[in-house]
Amino acid sequence: MTHGHYDCLIVGAGHAGAQAAISLRQSGFEGSVCLLGDEPVAPYERPALSKEYLAGKKEFARLLLRPAEFWPEHDVTLSPGRRVTAVEAEAHTVTCADATTIGYGALVWCAGGTPRTLHCPGHGLDGIHAIRDKADCDRLIAALPHSRRIVVIGGGYVGLEAAAVLSGLGKQVVVIEALDRVLARVAAEPLSRFYEAEHRAHGVELRLGTSVAEIVGRDGAVSGVRLAEGTVVAAEQVIVGIGIEPVVEPLLAAGAQAAPGGAGVLVDDLCRTTLADVYAAGDCAVARSGPGIRIESRHNATEQADTAAKAISGRPEPLRLVPLFWSNQYDLRLQTVGLSHGHDRTVLRGDPGSRSFSLVYLKDGAVAALDCVNTARDYLQGRRLVEAGTRVDPALLADARTPLKDMAESA
Amino acid sequence: MHITVRTRDGDAHPVEARTGLSLMQNIRNAGVDELEAICGGSLSCATCHVYVDSLPPGAELSPMSQDEEELLDACDDLTENSRLSCQLVFGPALDGMRVTIAPEY
Numbered sequence: 001m002t003h004g005h006y007d008c009l010i011v012g013a014g015h016a017g018a019q020a021a022i023s024l025r026q027s028g029f030e031g032s033v034c035l036l037g038d039e040p041v042a043p044y045e046r047p048a049l050s051k052e053y054l055a056g057k058k059e060f061a062r063l064l065l066r067p068a069e070f071w072p073e074h075d076v077t078l079s080p081g082r083r084v085t086a087v088e089a090e091a092h093t094v095t096c097a098d099a100t101t102i103g104y105g106a107l108v109w110c111a112g113g114t115p116r117t118l119h120c121p122g123h124g125l126d127g128i129h130a131i132r133d134k135a136d137c138d139r140l141i142a143a144l145p146h147s148r149r150i151v152v153i154g155g156g157y158v159g160l161e162a163a164a165v166l167s168g169l170g171k172q173v174v175v176i177e178a179l180d181r182v183l184a185r186v187a188a189e190p191l192s193r194f195y196e197a198e199h200r201a202h203g204v205e206l207r208l209g210t211s212v213a214e215i216v217g218r219d220g221a222v223s224g225v226r227l228a229e230g231t232v233v234a235a236e237q238v239i240v241g242i243g244i245e246p247v248v249e250p251l252l253a254a255g256a257q258a259a260p261g262g263a264g265v266l267v268d269d270l271c272r273t274t275l276a277d278v279y280a281a282g283d284c285a286v287a288r289s290g291p292g293i294r295i296e297s298r299h300n301a302t303e304q305a306d307t308a309a310k311a312i313s314g315r316p317e318p319l320r321l322v323p324l325f326w327s328n329q330y331d332l333r334l335q336t337v338g339l340s341h342g343h344d345r346t347v348l349r350g351d352p353g354s355r356s357f358s359l360v361y362l363k364d365g366a367v368a369a370l371d372c373v374n375t376a377r378d379y380l381q382g383r384r385l386v387e388a389g390t391r392v393d394p395a396l397l398a399d400a401r402t403p404l405k406d407m408a409e410s411a
Numbered sequence: 412m413h414i415t416v417r418t419r420d421g422d423a424h425p426v427e428a429r430t431g432l433s434l435m436q437n438i439r440n441a442g443v444d445e446l447e448a449i450c451g452g453s454l455s456c457a458t459c460h461v462y463v464d465s466l467p468p469g470a471e472l473s474p475m476s477q478d479e480e481e482l483l484d485a486c487d488d489l490t491e492n493s494r495l496s497c498q499l500v501f502g503p504a505l506d507g508m509r510v511t512i513a514p515e516y
Contacts, residue, residue, distance in 0.1 A: 026444050045451045052453070065451075066440060067429070299449050326455035333478065335455055377485035380457055405487075 005103035006077070007031025008312055009094065011084045012110035012247075016282030016301035018043035018065050020108045021076045023309030031105060035071070036079040036096075039133055042068055047298050049137045050161040051328050055168065056141070060134065084111070087254040089275045094250070106312045109251055109265065109273070109280040110305060113244030113296075118153070122215030127222035128238045131158055140237065147236035148172060151225045153212055155182030157327045159241030160195060163204050164329040173204045174233050176225065180209040188340065191359050191371050194352045195329065202330060207233070246284040246294065251275070259286035264294050269318035271308035279308035287321070291341045299324040322387050335379040338369030338386035349378065350400040357400070358382070365391040381405040412503060416443055417464070417511040428501045434510065435459040435496035446512055452497035457482045460513035462492040470504045488514050 008024060010017045013035050021035045037043070044063040052058035071078050086095040093103045115130035117123065129140045150166050152159045155177030163173045175182070181192035182199075196206055207227065214226040215238060224234045246264040248256070257266045257274040264286040271279045281304035283296045300323055307319040325336040332355065343361035350357030358378040361369040366389040372379040381404035385392065393410045396402060414428045416438055426441040428434075438446050438461075447458035454476075460483065463472065472494065475483075483493050493513065499505075 022444075026442060045453075047451065048453065067432070070440060298451060302449070324449060324456065326450055326453070328453065328455070333455060374481075376457065376482045380482075380485045 003100040003102060004034070005032075005105075006034040007105040008033045008108065009102055009104035009106075010035045010108045010110060011037075011094065012112055012282065012284075013037025013039065013043050013078070013080065014046060014110060014112050014282060014301065015043070015065070015298050016110035016112070016305040017108070019302045019305035020110060020281060020309045021071075021074070022066070023306040024313060025074045025076070027310050027313035027315055029309070029313040032077070033075065034077040034079055034102070036082050036084065036102075038081065038083040039135070040081045041134060042066070042071070042078060042080070044134065045298075046133075047326075049134065050131045050158050051165065053134075053137055054131070054141065054162060055165045084250055087250045087275075087278070089254040089256075089278065092277065105277065107278045108305070108308050108312070109248070109278065109284065110282045110301070111247035112283045113246045113294075115240065115244055116242045118212065118215065118240055118242075120212055120214050122217055122222075125215050125217040125222045126220055127236060128215065128240060130240055131162055132244070140239065143237050144169065144171070149174075149235045150237045150239065151176060151233055151235040152239045152241060153225070154241035154243070155179075155206070155208070156185065156241055156243065157183070157325075159239065160199065161327060161329055162239055162241065163199060164202070167199075167202050167204050168330070174207060174235070175199065175204060176207045176210060176212060176227065176233070178209070178211045182206065182208070186340070187371055188343070188346045188359060188361065190346065190348055190352065191373075194357075194373065195332075198330060198332060244283060244296070248280075248284050251278065251280065254278075256280075260292060263292065267304070269307075269320075270311040270316050271304050271319065272311065279312065281305040281308050287319070290321075291339060293341065295321070295323050295339070297323060297325050322383065324383075333374055333376070335372045335376065336369065337372075337379060337383045338367070340369040340371070343368050345394065347394045347397045349398055350375065360397050362394065367392060367397075378404055412501075412506040414438075414501070414505070414507070415509040416441070417509070418443060419445055419512055419514065423509075428506070430502050432501055433497050434461070434494075434499040434501055434505075437501055438496060438510075438512075443512070445515075446496065448497060450497075454478045454482065454495070454498070457486055457495065459496045460486055460488070461494060461496045461510040462490055462513060463494055464492065464509040464511055467505065467507045470508065472499060486513070 043065040083097040216224040224232045248265040282301035327334040340361040345362040347360040356374040359371040367385040370382040428437040450456035
């Protein structure tokens with residue numbers, strides 16, 4: 001039985017889902033729109049969870065992407081607290097966990113990802129947290145007043161941002177990373193070593209190149225983390241920041257083509273999946289034209305959703321994405337433009353000791369990406385070099401006194 | 412309460428504004444999508460750059476933080492009226508202010 005039909009059904013109410021609805025209306029789409037999400041709240045700023053929200057510096061109302069009235073005013077039906085479990089591509093319907101069925105004209109799949117969880121002994125104890133949505137963050141915040149020692153598993157951005165906030169709140173924080181440096185999957189070594197030194201200077205202990213053997217507990221709650229080499233690190237709370245699994249099962253089961261290695265669902269440059277009238281955007285979507293990885297960022301989610309919405313509205317504009325990322329830790333503002341993936345050379349611009357520098361990534365001589373620490377100028381000007389794929393002499397790039405905007409093709 | 416927003420095509424749009432939200436949020440809520448605001452107001456992108464053309468009599472803007480200054484300083488189209496609209500919290504004193512969206516970076 002069908003419980004409603006929408007000309008456009010958006011599944012997932014994170015950044016991508018919200019933007020899809022906003023862009024549909026901005027593009028003049030006049031059909032009915034439903035924004036269905038599994039959280040009980042309206043769409044909000046997710047990057048703030050591991051930063052200002054965890055720190056208690058921004059209350060939730062200020063994180064809402066749009067005020068509550070915005071959605072009805074723009075004739076977007078919010079359907080919170082619901083999860084889609086199956087897609088019937090032929091029939092153009094989806095089935096929800098509550099057994100209702102919803103019909104669609106176009107479907108935009110923005111279901112994002114679920115945090116990867118631990119599978120070691122003790123993984124089910126109380127006091128193990130993810131930081132993916134508001135509820136995760138609220139549980140962690142509620143546990144903080146009676147917690148002194150916190151272990152963060154995973155030295156990626158989410159884990160390091162949480163470590164920075166928690167050490168700022170006076171907690172004893174230990175970060176455990178399986179690889180031999182933090183940020184190993186997203187940045188080159190100089191950036192990793194810089195952030196390691198900063199965290200240590202702020203009293204955060206880093207245990208690199210070691211894995212977790214067991215979460216140790218007492219009376220059903222976490223009391224520590226046993227490392228592979230046998231040491232137990234005492235902790236009242238454990239935060240797991242080891243990445244996400246894309247939520248694409250219902251789409252793949254319906255026949256949509258998957259990205260290699262289970263990275264997500266494949267989309268073309270209009271964000272179309274291989275199923276008729278089914279689009280995908282955000283953390284679960286992998287661009288066919290890209291390097292075959294998920295681009296997990298607010299910016300990508302917004303751009304992909306906008307692309308899908310314009311295509312659905314009959315105004316297709318193929319996406320040419322230059323990814324942007326940012327991470328705030330302590331008083332350090334990291335801004336990244338481009339993808340360092342597959343780079344063959346790095347150039348350091350400026351002195352990390354000054355806490356203001358950039359790391360430039362080159363691929364076949366062209367500027368592919370920049371990590372800019374407290375150097376907004378390099379970030380804004382470097383964006384153009386990345387967009388144009390400019391080939392610049394590495395010696396010139398290394399000269400921090402020469403602005404990037406003055407660097408033309410020179411290599 | 413309202414603000415007047417001049418978009419890049421030169422058109423002026425009256426925009427209803429709510430107290431407590433940033434100028435950026437107010438402009439975005441009104442559907443002016445050429446204000447990119449990629450980072451959502453966390454002082455990380457400089458894509459919500461506006462020129463403050465005029466203020467109501469007696470009104471003053473909050474001073475710039477060092478972070479805002481640095482980001483603006485990196486923008487090509489900086490003028491003495493430049494601000495990042497995510498850093499200006501709208502209130503009754505600013506009712507009637509006029510801003511222009513800066514050129515795309």
